Amino acid sequence: MNRLGQLSLEFASPAGDPTGRDLPLPIDSTFDTSFADKMARLELYNKHHYRPNTYLHKWWARRCGSTFRLILKHLVTDPTRRHYYAPGGLEGKIILDPMMGGGTTLHEAIRLGASVVGVDIDPIPVLQARATLADLPLAALETAFAAFCDQMAQALAPLFTTHCPHCQADVPLRYLLYGQRRSCACGPVILVDSLVLRYEAGLPAICLCPACHQVVAANTACTCAPAGLPPLVEKAQTHCPTCSESYREDLAVPFYARYVPLVVVGSCQADGCSRPGLFYAAPTAADLALLAAADEARQKLDFGPAGAFAIASGPKSRDLVSRGVGSYLELFSSRQLLYLAQAAALLPQFPPLVQLNLALLVSTSLEFNSLLCGYKGARRGERPGAIRHTFSYHAYAFPYTALENNPLYPEQASGTLAKLFHDRIRRARAWAQQPRERQLTARRRFTTLHGELDSGVEVAAPAGLQDGPRRFLVRQGSAVALDLPDASVDYIVTDPPYFDSVQYSDLAAFFRVWLARLLPAGADWTYDLAGSAVDPHLNGDGQYTPVLSGIFAECRRVLRPAGGRFIFTFHHWNPKGWAALTLALRRAGFVLLNRYVVHSENPVSVHIANLRSLTHDAILVLAPAGHVPPPDWTRPGRVDQSDSRQFCADCAALLGWLLNSDLAEAAVEATWQAALS
Structure with a gap:
């Protein structure tokens, strides 16, 4: 056993055994961690470029598809098809992911010819898997x-129109920048992230005048007369220099109404x-009239019971509640709500699978179309059209300069339907028909894997999984009660929710x-999150072990x-x-055959940077106890907490020892407490 404790066991060539004896698989003894890391x-850095067909809708904490492909390739029994770049190899196998999240396992396994089962308690992973795995022609x-966008534009394009300040031509709005209204004893102020709007090479910066709110060049002194407007203040100035009070946010005002329109951006x-091209201008009377018309139309919208949009104070959503936001409706401008209402009215005309894809596209566009979006063009080197999207930090953040995007902008600009359709459907569907993998060569070229498809045929019941290759069955519900027969799954490959981790269901x-x-009949929208092992806010930290134990027991069954x-x-x-994981596995009757440590996180990721975050995963290979003798795991003398890779290796070795x-159970918990204290 080497320093990482990776077992190098010599097994016979894997093959099926009609007697029922458990013969070894390649992954029991070997895994190319060097290749996986590279x-x-x-x-x-760009997972969505490598696996575009799994990224139709926003989800969090996706693991690398290349890592899971390599895991699955180590389950292939035919050595001639085990190579990473060899197509297929798992035909005739059934693979389950009981906590599928972003659907990585399902997509990687179906590419290799397997039939797959995916389960998740949250409806979004289920809907996304159903949409992206279905073999729906791109032409449809x-x-x-095109028809959907034409109808949306006919209804809403006039509201998303502005005019060029240089020639007065009507043009589509690109986006509108807002400042946040606050106050002190001296009166109201408007806070912005920066008074600078854009830096241009060789030209003066484009700025806002803090007194009259006009857009000016940085090298030009504004000669504005007193306009009686609230002064613009950069966010770094937290207190009034005159009265010394901190600037206060009026939490009694709906969130969307706390923002003041400042800059219209178009092309x-x-x-x-x-002066053709991109322009920045203060809103005109015509621009403000469109906003007023949208505000008036907002009052007539009917999205159903207001309680359906009430924000529960969860692990992440409590940040909204603390800012006086009581409804998700408040997070959107009036034009954005009209966009959603129109989409909901138009979607029922389309066939079910098409409707599903378009609904997910509209939904995921909200990450770029809410008043929680910020403006990224004010710093040197940043593209002026780039949007700091709603979940840039895997949490709710509140910009001072909010950006109202135009989702119907006719070009492929950031966060528009046109751009999202191109990236997440057009490009993704083309990739699904001819999946590619990066080569580890000097030029890092891609190799097309002829014969693979990232799509399949959905079945309604487990029996249908045997009807041919690449069948898929997706179910919404807790994995503590899987609607599958005993001993019906060949392999289970997953990435379970972590104890006390980021609360994705809440987000x-x-x-x-x-x-x-958008899809009222598409899922069970009243499901109970208490069945989720990931949300201690709902089921309490003490329930993590029982819930995980129930899931693992079903996996064993x-x-x-x-x-x-x-x-x-x-x-x-x-x-x-780690203690909860150990107890759940032991109660379910699993033993650890091997473990491997691989790189898993981007250390510069904004949600883990500067945190005590692990950048590696332990891949744990387990089998039902009693069917294969477990290795004689040696208890680590100490768990190395100074190195992410070694820490994961030591913890996995301790897990193996404890399972044996x-x-x-109390001693197991005490052992982990002592090891990681």
Whole structure:
């Protein structure tokens, strides 16, 4: 056993055994961690470019598809098809992911020819898997999207119109920048992230005048007369220099009404325009009249019971509640709500699978179309059209300069329907028909894997999984009660929710309230999150172990006892998380055959930077106890907490030792507490 404790066991060539004896699989004894690390380091920075067909809708904490492909390739019994770049290899196998989240396992397994089962308690992963795995012709989606956009534009384009300040031509609005209204003893002020709007090479910066709110060049002194407007103040100035009070936010005002329109941004290409291209301008009376018309129309919108949009104080949503936001409706401008209402009215005309894809596209567009979006163009080197989207920090953040995007902008600009359709449907569907993998060569070229498809045929019941290759069954519900026969699954590969981790189900409510309007019959929108092991706010930290135990017991029931493998990735600093995992696995009757440590997180990711975050995962390879003798794990003398890779390796080795031990459960918990204290 080397320093990482990776077992190098020599097994016979894997093969099926009609006697029911458990013969070894390649992953039991070997895994190319060096290759996995190199691929992951490339993929981590732009996962959506490497696996576009899994990114139709926003989800969090996705693991690298290349890592899971490599895991699955180590389950291939035919050595001639085990190579990473060899197509297929898992035909005839059934693979389950009981906590599928972003759907990585399902997509990677179906590419290799397997039939797959995916389960999640949250409806968004289920809907996304159903949409992205279905073999729906791109032409049908192109036609429907064009019709949908035409109808949306006919109804709403006039509201998203402005005019060029240089030639007065009418042009589509690109976006509108707002400042946040606050006050002190001296009166109201408007806070912005920066008075600078854009830096241009060789030209003076474009700025806002803090007195008259006009857009001016930085090298030009504004000669404005006193206009009686609230002064513009950059966010770095937190207190009034006159009265010394901090600037207060009026929490009694609806969130959307706390913002004041400041800058209209558009692009003019009209013939004869003296200054064609991108422009920044203060809103005119016509711009303000459109906003007033949208505000009036907002009052007539009916999205159903107001309580359906009420914000529960969850682990992440409590940040909204603390800012006086009581409804998800408040997070959107009036034009954005009209956009959602029109989409909900138009979607029922389309066939179910097309409707599903378009609804998910509209829903995911909200990440770029809410008043929680910020402006990224004020710093040197940043593109002026880039949007700091709603979940840039895997949490709710509140910009001082809010950006109201135009989702119907006719070009492929950031966060528009046109851009999202191109990236997440058109490009994704083309990739699904000819999946590619990056080569680890000097030029890092891609290889097309001829014969693979990232799509399949949905079945309504487990029996249908046997009807041919690449069948898929997706279910919404808790994995503590899987609707599958005993011993019906060959392998289980997943990435379980972590104890006390980021609360994704809580964040996902931002989208769920709208998907329930866009797809009212598409899912169970009243499901009980108490069945989720990821949300201690709802089920309490003490319920994590019982819930995980129930899930693992079901995994043990549906897994084929001979040759079945339960494989998942895991990392955690918290001893309670490792203790819960140990107890759940032991109660379910699993033993650890091997473990491997791979790179899993981007260290510069904004939600983990400067935190005590692990950048590696332990891949845990388990089998049902009694069907294969477990290795004789050696208890680590100490768990190295100075190195992410070694920490994961030591914890996994301790897990293996504890699964083999007969320690009482209290002693298991005490062992983890002592090891990670």
